């Protein structure tokens with residue numbers, strides 16, 4: 001089989017499911033290694049958080065957050081249209 | 092901005108691996124299959140497209156283990172519940188697999204506990220609650236009288252299974268997509284000899300040679316529903332489970348049934364619905380939440396006779412004179428016999444002046460019922476710990492102080508159009524015998540890949556069973572060398588999109604297929620439409636598949652998925668053409684054959700390909716015979732093992 005060079009560029013999506021806090025992330029890569037959809041790619045720089053290369057493919061299962069050793073280093077958020085409304089119970 | 096691909100480029104490399112038992116798909120079913128075979132001393136390879144530790148529909152968790160009829164507290168028998176399911180689904184049910192689930196599901200749960208998964212309330216978190224058995228610490232759901240559905244900490248399960256696979260010495264090939272089955276013709280009969288696949292990081296080609304094979308790659312999706320912007324939200328099951336197992340099976344000559352069945356959409360958080368379990372409702376995870384209307388007036392629960400229930404407690408017990416009731420996964424609107432407590436029907440609520448929107452109001456429930464719904468069930472259920480429990484809590488939601496809105500009339504929290512369809516609620520799949528063996532000798536199937544499958548207990552029990560049968564028949568088969576020509580053909584098919592420049596993105600094709608299926612295989616079908624649909628898909632195959640282009644193995648995997656979706660869509664259209672009548676239990680309406688469920692078609696219609704032709708046969712719905720005696724006749728060798736689970 002002839003070889004072709006592999007390249008990648010972030011595929012645009014109207015949503016950003018996953019946000020990292022660079023000041024907290026230790027760059028362990030656990031989030032990327034558990035993601036069953038494989039939307040995160042390791043960043044070449046040591047200690048950096050992975051890149052969200054395929055945000056539109058996110059299944060919103062939360063396994064990346066569950067695997068993260070540092071509270072708050074990675075956050076998952078559903079698109080605005082999916083934020084369920086709740087109301088105060090009047091006394 | 093372009094990035095350097097972070098993984099090695101191995102598209103010019105091949106790796107050959109050998110196994111006694113090859114398992115394709117590492118979800119619940121695949122993991123249990125691999126463990127069963129490994130326990131029997133077999134060399135096992137497990138091929139998983141994602142990462143086994145959290146992959147599959149149950150990767151992040153699940154909260155109900157259904158039909159655990161042999162647990163020590165259960166007041167029902169496996170026979171009773173299996174037969175109830177068969178009857179409930181008018182015989183379009185998988186009696187074999189359901190019986191296996193009812194009989195062995197509890198055994199698999201005890202295995203899970205041994206592997207480190209949490210199946211009981213060991214800390215007494217819910218001590219004294221109605222749903223807790225004080226002796227065993229097991230927590231029950233739905234029917235507190237009969238105790239056959241168990242509430243579990245499903246978020247602990249996949250990591251525990253993964254650890255056990257490693258402990259058992261199973262070779263786990265993560266990030267590897269299986270793409271084709273290897274089949275050999277022997278004395279006019281087909282036999283499975285392995286599979287082909289690709290590393291989705293490096294592009295390395297893999298050849299798996301095995302004595303027996305277990306298919307556990309879930310079911311088709313993204314057939315009618317597709318959102319190019321939010322691909323991962325457009326279906327209920329995981330992004331990468333789109334029916335590859337069905338597609339490779341169909342290409343290899345495997346027999347399917349009930350593929351004409353599809354239901355009006357129930358879940359697509361990319362559009363019409365909200366994320367599963369994130370809205371106020373009273374089904375499944377949220378059963379039996381107190382519901383109120385816009386004014387805060389409580390919505391009554393009624394028993395099957397329409398008698399209003401006065402207390403929360405009564406929502407969890409069968410009606411007077413009823414032995415048990417059914418709730419859960421595939422149970423939508425059960426027959427009178429099995430119908431449990433439910434809120435008043437929507438139409439009746441409207442008539443009585445209840446006002447939309449409705450809300451779930453847990454503040455009105457006993458404290459432990461509230462805590463078990465919000466905190467355990469919402470938390471352990473798939474996709475809830477972070478996206479629902481954590482996020483809503485962060486936004487300030489407190490179930491004592493707030494009501495959570497409901498957006499529809501049922502647990503789907505959405506209203507889909509008739510042509511927006513899904514394979515949901517016990518859809519079609521692989522046809523099989525009492526050994527879970529397919530029509531291709533040496534190939535077994537389990538979990539969501541089977542016809543009329545439903546849940547985790549089903550997946551675990553059939554997975555283990557298939558693994559056990561695949562291990563037992565290993566001795567009959569030798570390892571074969573696959574034909575070089577076949578390998579080269581598959582390599583050419585797989586890598587082609589990497590060589591196309593400025594071609595078409597996989598999403599464009601997926602979207603076109605989904606639109607075609609909505610138009611030609613929608614809510615009402617007829618021969619003309621179905622044929623035109625097939626013609627259109629044929630033209631996609633010849634004119635547009637060769638134009639598909641991508642840049643790396645990840646995108647190549649997504650492209651392969653659409654090729655499989657194309658195959659599966661044709662399988663569905665062809666299966667629809669074979670049933671010349673309408674059917675209520677199959678959710679199948681035809682304008683050219685409006686007669687509903689005529690006796691002449693009261694059977695399974697199967698479909699497979701042979702020498703380029705579509706073949707089909709009719710099989711009586713009770714082809715498997717009496718479930719209890721059928722099971723016993725085929726499982727004498729399991730009796731001793733079964734007995735070891737019966738204690739405690």
Ligand SMILES: Cc1cc2nc3c(=O)[nH]c(=O)nc-3n(C[C@H](O)[C@H](O)[C@H](O)COP(=O)(O)OP(=O)(O)OC[C@H]3O[C@@H](n4cnc5c(N)ncnc54)[C@H](O)[C@@H]3O)c2cc1C
Pocket residue numbers: 036115116117118119120121138139140141146147148149150152153154155156157267268269270307308309327328329331332333334335336367420472473474537538539540545546547548550
């Ligand atoms: C959000 C959610 C909540 C649920 N809650 C419950 C519940 O509370 N109780 C319950 O009983 N059931 C529940 N279910 C259903 C249950 O999770 C599934 O029925 C069950 O997990 C199916 O198991 P499986 O092994 O057949 O399929 P899966 O667990 O989905 O596994 C299939 C595996 O095959 C892999 N795969 C697919 N294609 C390929 C390929 N080409 N090559 C290699 N690998 C491949 C996938 O990556 C996946 O890991 C829920 C489902 C969802 C989505």
